[in-house]
Amino acid sequence: MDELGWDQADFIFVSGDAYVDHPSFAAAVVSRILEADGYRVGIIAQPADDASAFAVLGKPRLGFLIGAGNIDSMVSRYTSARKPRSEDAYSPGGKAGFRPDRATLRYVALARQAFKETPVIIGGVEASLRRLAHYDYWSDTVRRSILLDSKADILVYGMGENAIREIAGRLRDGEDVAAIRDVRGTCVRSHGGPRLSEGAYVRLPDYGSVSGTDPASLRAFAEHFMIQNRNADALGAGILAEKTDERWIVQNPPSFPLSGAELDRVYELPYTRKAHPMYDGAGGVPALKEVEYSLVSSRGCYGGCSFCAITFHQGRAVRGRTRESLVREARVLARTEGFKGYIHDVGGPTANFRAPACALQEKGGACADRECLHPEPCPRLRVDHREYLDTLRAIRSVPGIKKVFIRSGIRFDYLMLDETGGRDFMDELCEFHVSGQLKVAPEHVSDRVLEAMGKSGNAAYERFRGLFKETNGRLGLKQYLIPYFISSHPGSTLDDAIELALHLKRTGFVPDQAQDFYPTPGTLATAMYRTGLDPRDMKPIPVARGEREKRLQRALLQYDRPENRSLVLEALREAGRADLIGDGPGKLVSSGNAEGGRNFRVRQKKEPRPEGGSRPR
Incomplete structure (x- = not known):
């Protein structure tokens, strides 16, 4: 100062x-x-x-x-x-x-x-x-x-x-x-009232009516969430008011999303792109490493995943930065000390959502009573990867840029809907924007769980897997998908977890890390976890609450680990699937001891690939 x-x-x-x-x-x-x-x-x-x-x-x-x-x-x-x-x-x-x-x-x-x-x-x-x-x-x-x-x-x-x-x-x-x-x-x-005229606001259920654990309170909590959800876009939202004792919270409608030009201004301010030097002695700030040489290309997401809070924070209306702004920022990166020529990501909440989903979203709005992709794609949904592809080409052409990766996630079901430019995008994605592995998020394979997650059915992922394999084969590349799965999500039972484990065995991939569902504020899935109801239709939904069931589902996600053997056996027997215990291709876990069971992997060095890197297990 x-x-x-x-x-x-x-x-x-x-x-x-x-x-x-x-x-x-x-x-x-x-x-x-x-x-x-x-x-x-x-x-x-x-x-x-x-x-x-x-x-x-x-x-x-x-x-x-x-x-x-x-x-x-x-x-x-x-x-x-x-x-x-x-x-x-x-x-x-x-x-x-x-x-x-x-x-x-x-x-x-x-x-x-x-x-x-x-x-x-x-x-x-x-x-x-x-x-x-x-x-x-x-x-x-x-x-x-x-x-x-x-x-x-x-x-x-x-x-x-x-x-x-x-x-x-x-x-x-x-x-x-x-x-x-x-x-x-x-x-x-405020105290004593919302300070608004009657009819000028939507009243939420009072705090006292949603804080209990009796059936009426749980249903009121689910209704409370859905009122928020229906008033989450800038164009159609009303003022919400919630009473707690004699105090009130008044939520004004959301801000309108920034325009492309406004986003350009935000991201082109004179950031140093570094952590404060006082952290150098501690080794810096690890969170910077993943994003230091990345470009934020968009905000908002209309994917509608139940476990994600982006809708409540960034909104459903997608806005993208202009191509010119992204190219200017890429040129800044190319001149930055320490930059090796690799841009780690060009994306946002969903990399291939670059523009509003429809005419309503262009105005900053979204439908209060339906999602864009779930349970079926909306007829008004605009599916087009050409602008994003042209933007990636422009960034690749900047002098000093050797490689541009996409790591923030591809919405594969949206990609598979693109009959005009989808194959061109997949070709260039595999040829220029992946280096051995592409992370994707199918989240589960059980259609029942995917429905609770607000995701497309597993058939969409299977089609994408096939296209990814075919494209890499045609290009002469050996590249692999790294799918991300969640255990114990509301809607998932032991039967669903077993279905996922069988899929993993059939495809030859077992994740090194297992992710349990984490009930964080502001998500539909958390409302399901709290209430045991699906707030969309108020029907009961199974929820894995106790640590025991969560451990069983998590163990099935890594069924081949010796340390998980007893849990996998317990899960299979409890689910009445002892038919999956034994030796042979149709079995999930060996009936032998943990050390000798052929279905349990021995940790060895990773298999090298000709083009470098390691093949994932």
């Missing part, structure tokens, strides 16, 4: 992540946007648990901006088994312990201790997905809005660039923070 000649910062951004000046990190994006608008912004990253740490930059003139980080702090600190994590990719050296549980709540309390009357605005993933009553997996309770628990002044939800710019301007112009109640993409609180 002394070097800049500042006597006071306008805003101080407090973050649960280490500070990385890169457009994939929220603290950098929000701070750079405000800086571009002429504000003085200071950043306090991962402060100590003491009010004095919030005073190191002095009192901010306009307010504190507080976020727990790129990931909910409880997800950052605990595994899906509720065990403390030993690592944190968003902290120096990847070490855990630099952020508190429920970081937003703690940071607001300490900011208030430091400067009691200073406005506090909270935002980021943690605040966004906990903005109303929500199920909290770690306490196994329904918690109140984080705005009530934190006592912050305003909560910004979603991608908050426009909201924070409007709030900043009104504070700068002298408006009291308590009077700023109508900004899109924000939640505010």
Whole structure:
């Protein structure tokens, strides 16, 4: 501040992540946007648990901006088994312990201790997905809005660039923070009533009616979620109001998605694309390594996966950056010290979603009563990969670029719908944008589970697998799919887990890592987990709740590991599938001992491929 000649910062951004000046990190994006608008912004990253740490930059003139980080702090600190994590990719050296549980709540309390009357605005993933009553997996309770628990002044939800710019301007112009109640993409609180005329808002079920465990409360929670879901797009959403005791939360409609030109401006601000040098001694910040040389090409996702919170945070309306902007950023990367010529990704929530799905999404809206791809593709869905393909070609042609990878995920069912440019895209994907392995996310193979997940049936993945194999064979390439599967998702029973295990054996692939379903706030699947109901039709849905059943399903995902043998046997016998125990091609697990069973792999060196790298097991 002394070097800049500042006597006071306008805003101080407090973050649960280490500070990385890169457009994939929220603290950098929000701070750079405000800086571009002429504000003085200071950043306090991962402060100590003491009010004095919030005073190191002095009192901010306009307010504190507080976020727990790129990931909910409880997800950052605990595994899906509720065990403390030993690592944190968003902290120096990847070490855990630099952020508190429920970081937003703690940071607001300490900011208030430091400067009691200073406005506090909270935002980021943690605040966004906990903005109303929500199920909290770690306490196994329904918690109140984080705005009530934190006592912050305003909560910004979603991608908050426009909201924070409007709030900043009104504070700068002298408006009291308590009077700023109508900004899109924000939640505010009140006492005694929502301060809105009757009929001007949609009333959610009260907190008291959704927080219990009786059947009526569980059904009310499912209804509560669906009201939010139907009011999640900027064009058609109403104002939502939720009562907790005598206090109210008012959620204003979402912000309109940024246009392509606005996204270009955000991502072309003068980021250094580096972690702060104070972390060099610890080895830097691991989360940067995956995205340091990546390009964010789009926002939003209309995929509709039940377990994903992107719809509640970024929205369903997809917006893509312009090709010219992406090429300019690629040229910046090519001139960056340390760049080796490899762009790690050109994508977003879904790499091959680059534009609105239909005319309604062009206006910032989405259908409240149906999804774009599930259970069947919408007749209005626009399926076209040509613009994305032309963009990739333009980036590949930038001098200094050797290879452009796609790692953020291809929605393969959408690709298989493209009868015009789908094969051309697959050809160039395999030839230019994959290096040995392509990660994809079928998530499961049981159509019953895929229905609960909001995904296309397994036949779509099988067609994609066949096309990928045929394309690589025709191009003379040896490349492999690395599928990602989830165990214990709502809707999955032991029978479904066995079906998945048989698929893995038939295809010769067993994942090295197994991912249990993780009930995080803001997802349809979490509402299923909490209630045992599918909120879409209110019908009962099976849920693996106990640790025992989750262990059994997870073990089946890695059925060939010796350490999983007893669990696999237990699962097969419990499901009445003892016919799968024994020796032979139709069996899942040997009847012999763990060491001698032929269906259990012996860990050996990976098989080398002629073109380098290792073939996945």
